[in-house]
Amino acid sequence: MKKTKLLVAAFALLCLWQQAQAQEIEQEGLEAVVDFASPGVRGMGKPRGVVISYERLPQFDIESESDDPRVGNGQGRVRRHNKFSVLALAPLMNKPQTKLVMGVNYEIEEFNFEDLTESSYGLYRYLEDKNLKSLGLQFAFLHSLNERNFYLIRVKGELNGDYTRDNINITDYLKATVDVAYGWKKSPDFSIGIGAQWGYTFGRQRVLPGVLYNRTFNQNWGVESIFPANVRFRHNANEKTLFYVGYRLEGASYDIFADRTVLAQFDEVELRRTDIKGLLRMEREIYDFLWFAVEGGYRRYYRHRLFDDVGSTDELITNDLSGAGYVAVELFLVPPRKWVEKSRNN
Numbered sequence: 001m002k003k004t005k006l007l008v009a010a011f012a013l014l015c016l017w018q019q020a021q022a023q024e025i026e027q028e029g030l031e032a033v034v035d036f037a038s039p040g041v042r043g044m045g046k047p048r049g050v051v052i053s054y055e056r057l058p059q060f061d062i063e064s065e066s067d068d069p070r071v072g073n074g075q076g077r078v079r080r081h082n083k084f085s086v087l088a089l090a091p092l093m094n095k096p097q098t099k100l101v102m103g104v105n106y107e108i109e110e111f112n113f114e115d116l117t118e119s120s121y122g123l124y125r126y127l128e129d130k131n132l133k134s135l136g137l138q139f140a141f142l143h144s145l146n147e148r149n150f151y152l153i154r155v156k157g158e159l160n161g162d163y164t165r166d167n168i169n170i171t172d173y174l175k176a177t178v179d180v181a182y183g184w185k186k187s188p189d190f191s192i193g194i195g196a197q198w199g200y201t202f203g204r205q206r207v208l209p210g211v212l213y214n215r216t217f218n219q220n221w222g223v224e225s226i227f228p229a230n231v232r233f234r235h236n237a238n239e240k241t242l243f244y245v246g247y248r249l250e251g252a253s254y255d256i257f258a259d260r261t262v263l264a265q266f267d268e269v270e271l272r273r274t275d276i277k278g279l280l281r282m283e284r285e286i287y288d289f290l291w292f293a294v295e296g297g298y299r300r301y302y303r304h305r306l307f308d309d310v311g312s313t314d315e316l317i318t319n320d321l322s323g324a325g326y327v328a329v330e331l332f333l334v335p336p337r338k339w340v341e342k343s344r345n346n
Contacts, residue, residue, distance in 0.1 A: 074121025
C-alpha cells in the first residue's frame, strides 16, 4: 500500500506539471466561451485540473449470508475502510463552442478487519489489506449549439479489480461508462438539462436517467444537482470559501480472483456495491491556484454483494454493512487568478 501511494504521488506531481502547461493554452478564448451555453452557472466552484483525495470510514459491523453451503455465512467487524484517489484533467480542445477534456484517474479501496484468523470467513480474509483498484481514462465532449442550448457526451473506461502489475488482463477487468446530456442555459444563473448514464452507480451496469439542475439564487446561495445521483446546496461565504450540504449516490464493480480461500473454486467473481452518502463539505482557497476541501457525513450501503461470475445475476454472498460516519480530505488545483484576469482584460 505504501509503495503504491508513493507511485501515485509521483504520478500526481507529473500531472501537476502537465496541467500547468495545458492551462497556458486554456487561456485563449475564455471570454468568448462565456457567450455560449454551458452547464455551469455563476457562483460555482472553479474548474479543477488535478485532485488528490483520501477518505476513511471508522469501525462498522458486517454480516454475510450465502445459500451455497460451500461458502456459508459469516460476520465480523471492519476496523477501517480506506479510499485513496488521484484525478488529472487536461483540455485537448478549448474553442468558444467546443471543449474536449481528457481525464485520468487512479483509485484504491481497502478493507481492514478485526481479529482475523485462518478460520475466519473466506471473503473477509481475502479482502484484508487487498487493494481493489480502478485505473481509468475518460473523454468529455461539450458542444454549445448557441447561447441557450448545449450537449455533453462522456465516455470512460476503467480497469476495476484486484489486479497487480504482473497479472493484469484488460479483458478481465475492463468496465465502460457512457454519459449523455442535453441542456438549456436559461440565464447566467440557471442551467437545466436531461440525460442518462450507462454505468455502475448501482453495481451492475445499467441505465440511470438524470436531470441536471444548476441554479444560483443570489450571491450567497445556489444548488448543483444531477438528480437522482447527487444534490448539493451551496453557500458562497466569500470568493475563497464555499460550503455544501446534500447527498451523493456511489457505486462500483470489481472483478476479483479470490485464491487461497473457499472462493477459489469459483475462479473469477464480481463484487458490486452501491451506497448513499449524506454530506457536509467545505472548500477553501489555500493560495491562488491551490485549494483544499474537507467533507464528512454518514454513509449507508444500499447493496454490497458478491456474484459467482462477472455480469451474473446469481448472488453468491449478500453482505449487510452497518451505516457509519466518514471523513474525506482533498487537495486540488484550479486556474490561477492572474490567468483568468489577464484573459478578461484581453
